[in-house]
Amino acid sequence: MQRTDLEKYLTDLLKPQQIKDFTPNGLQVQGSDTITKVITGVTASKALIERAITENADAILVHHGYFWKNESYVIRGMKHDRIKALLLNDINLFAYHLPLDIHPTLGNNAQLAQLFNIENVRPLELGNSLSVAMQGDFAQAYSGNELANIINETLGRECLHIAPPSNKPIKTIAWCSGGGQGYIELAAEQGIDAFLTGEVSEQTTHVANEMNIHFFAAGHHATERYGVKALGEHIAQELGLDVQFIDIDNPV
Structure with missing residues (x-):
């Protein structure tokens, strides 16, 4: 074409x-x-x-x-x-970039929701339909270790898990693919049990501990593989193009 x-x-x-x-x-x-x-x-x-x-x-x-x-x-x-x-x-x-993060079906965040079977997906930034961060629910509660293992197996890499002192069960989760660690406070303020993103900052440990929220950093690259892959599969099907996804591994 x-x-x-x-x-x-x-x-x-x-x-x-x-x-x-x-x-x-x-x-x-x-x-x-x-x-x-x-x-x-x-x-x-x-x-x-x-x-x-x-x-x-x-x-x-x-x-x-x-x-x-x-x-x-x-x-x-x-x-x-x-x-x-x-x-x-x-x-x-x-x-x-951001248009692929937020697309409601092909985006990085939408693809993560599918991978982790997150239900009732909605914006974390209330009232903002273009929110870069999302929130949702699990059908069952997980312990922090159980969810960490699910993330590790699904994304094929070991995530960083910071558990709050309460180590509370996880029924609700917010997430933002890539470098979305700055949204953890917003998630904690809304009483969400866990926050998942790609990267971590020095202050994130203190926020998780003091605001009683689980934090998972699963890798910038690992959390953003799926949007562009889904987009490629979409245009292959809809436009008849020969599309090949190539994953250049990145541990960050």
């Missing part, structure tokens, strides 16, 4: 204009006019670009692209090498 048609389809689907972001969403680097093979992945790293070149892809679709807020405008070093590889091989780069 034509690049412009794919761009329009993704814009209509993800609606990036609805949310303020830290990076441009959509086509970031222009390549071939015609797209038949798409590589999807979490981050547009040099390793993912090299795999796309090997696979003769016309486009790369990622969650983490380029040109972030406060990033240097200068194209040199690592940025030069990445963009040069895309241009020399006529590969389009599409990137969708």
Whole structure:
């Protein structure tokens, strides 16, 4: 299909204009006019670009692209090498950050809810339908250790679990994929039993202990694999494109 048609389809689907972001969403680097093979992945790293070149892809679709807020405008070093590889091989780069986090079915948070069988999913930021963080319920209560084991098995990596002194059972949970640790206080203020995200900060331990909430950090990459994978599967089915998800492992 034509690049412009794919761009329009993704814009209509993800609606990036609805949310303020830290990076441009959509086509970031222009390549071939015609797209038949798409590589999807979490981050547009040099390793993912090299795999796309090997696979003769016309486009790369990622969650983490380029040109972030406060990033240097200068194209040199690592940025030069990445963009040069895309241009020399006529590969389009599409990137969708927050729009892919919040999409109600294909987004990272929606996919995590499916993986962990979370019910009654709703915004953590009350009254905000575009909330980046979500909350929901489990059908049964889990101990902190039980939920940690479920997270480890589901995501294929060992999470960090900070249990509050009460070590209370977990029936309600809030979550935000990636670097969402800042939402833990909002979750605790609403009386939610646990908070799950990708990363952890120094102060998070104190918040969990003092506000009586379980905290799970399961990895930025590990919690954001599933949105772009689901998006790729969607466009393969709906648009007939050849789409391949490539997971470049990242322990962070």
